[in-house]
Amino acid sequence: MTQPVYRPLLTATRGELEALGHLDGVHTPVVVPILQLSTADLSMPGPLHRLPAGLVPAIDVSALPDGVETELARWGVPLMPVICLSDGERRLAAHGITARAYAGRAVVRLRIGQDRAGPHATTATVERIWRYARLAPEQCDLLVDCGEVVCRADLRAVEPRARRALEWARRHPWCSVSVAAGGMPPALSRLPTDEPVRVCRWDWLLWQALADLDVGFGDYGVMSAVPGDRLPGDRLPTLRYTDEDAWWIYRWSRRGGRGDERVADLCRALVSAPHWPPAGADFSWGDHEILRRARGVAGAGSTANWLAWSTSHHLAQVLAALRRPTRGGDRRPGPPPPRSRAPRGGQTRRVG
Secondary structure, eight states, X not given: OOOOOEEEEEESSHHHHHHHHTOOTTTGGGBOOEEEOOTTOTTTXXXXXXXXXXXXXXXXXXXXXXXXXXXXGGGOSOOEEEEETTOOHHHHHHHHHHHHHTTSOEEEEEETTTOXXXXXXXXXXXXXXXXXXXXXXXXXXXXXXXXXXXXXXXXXXXXXXXHHHHHHHTTSOOSEEEEEEEOSOSOGGGSOSSSOEEEEOHHHXXXXXXXXXXXXXXXOTTSOSSTTOXXXXXXXXXXXXXXSSEXXXXXXXXXXXXXXXXXXXXXXXXXXXXXXXXXXXXXXXXXXXXXXXXXXXXXXXXXXXXXHXXXXXXXXXXXXXXXXXXXXXXXXXXXXXXOOOOOTTSOOEEEO
């Protein structure tokens, strides 16, 4: 049985790229990060040269205008193009050139919130993609992007739409089919400080609800799927720590104004919590960096560092869960699990 492939939708910001840069060689073949570029990412493709060997990202330039900068075949680094259903003929041709020049593959991203045509119209659209990009369906990985899923109502609304899209996908010989969603709510700055807050991973529960369709998993990492909400809203030390079916949000303002003291206190609370992994610092590069701060042997870091540590742990947590066999073949979600025991350093709250 082949290992499952994980497709996180990330930005090209320093924090998420740094987390990818610390993936070890065991994980690089089974992670295909989808990097969503914005007009602020003018330094590309330079940072891609610092990714580990064997890690081949998929690049989404749909937010950028057509131009030489978005012709990915010119970048000179192994990558896959991300094709959107709204792409024009020129971009489709360029993406086809890129796919054939590098991995021989492309990712087709179907956003169920935006691409709402019926099955016959969607089939006509993807046939147009294959024609202008000069690609066969077998050269394309389909990603069904469900967007924001941050509560039970979202899950109930999105699941039947995702099922219809995935049932449509079975009509075509895709190389692979995955489903992705974003479960992190925006505006974490509204959450309480100085206590861990539990936030349910509704994106993970959506994927479990679709387990009978045998599709791959993708998510938005530890960030929100809402455009423009991809960066933290304040500069308080913040970690978004992934557990089995929830995140633990740590936003720390205690111990006065010194950043080093606040981050050290936050990290000490985290490493003494029940959701700190048994492997400890060996679980991921991010966990190693968190433990160093808990021991007071390194500085506070920055917003980008906190995002990097959180993302690094998240990647490791997801990969470990995907390798774990399911029990009884049933991954359908029930109610959110009981509240975990409060970590030392404050009571816990739940969101979602």
